[in-house]
Amino acid sequence: MSVAQHPSLRDRVTLVELVDRVLNKGVVVSGDITLSVADVDLVYVGLRLLLASAATFEREATG
């Protein structure tokens, strides 16, 4: 559990987990999920952040 001893890494992992949950889990009541607003694709921006964080996590976890 080296993650627990590395505060900044731990914070980033928490951020990734949080965004992952929000995008993939939870109740859906409308058939139509709006993934972009006013021509700005928020989820796309969010996913790029997520991928960058995950890559950093893997590097630090195995390095």
Next chain:
Amino acid sequence: VIHLYAFVHGVRELEAGLEARPFGSVVAVIGADEPDPLRHGLVVESLLDRADAVLPVRFGERFSTDEDLAAAVDPRLEALERQLDHVAGCVEVGVRVVPRQESADGDDGAAYMRARLSEQLAADEVHRALAAQARDSVQTSRDAGYLVARSDVGAFSLAVERLLDSHPALDVLCTGPWAPYSFAAAT
């Protein structure tokens, strides 16, 4: 625009910008702004301290009018009520088995498969032991979510630590407590 964050029971004061919209005993927490996924997640987590039961809504549920919101929620009230009762007083603890990089480096295919298999068997054993201590659980191949009463989170964390001590070959990431996303099914 109406952005839907969560359904709750027993909600107390909400932070500025959020509104509690009752549908019978089921209360929808909504906001008029358009949050990004991170903000949505932080709002849902903050509700854990402000309500007795929190059923998270997936990011992206937006409605143009009150009528649209009601039309989406009304037919599902029975299912929402049931799910809220199920998660009442509970949070989710996540346990993820992280793959071991070094065991994948060898060029011996059989050894690789044996390593994967023993990793999976150990992960299943950990899951069974933890599931027995949780109100409910869901497991995918490497991820598991446990529904735990708030008052039991300390004891559950200790159980995770003890299991890790007895399975030194597993790399495990334990996260939470979270709002119970894994127990909020699409309806």
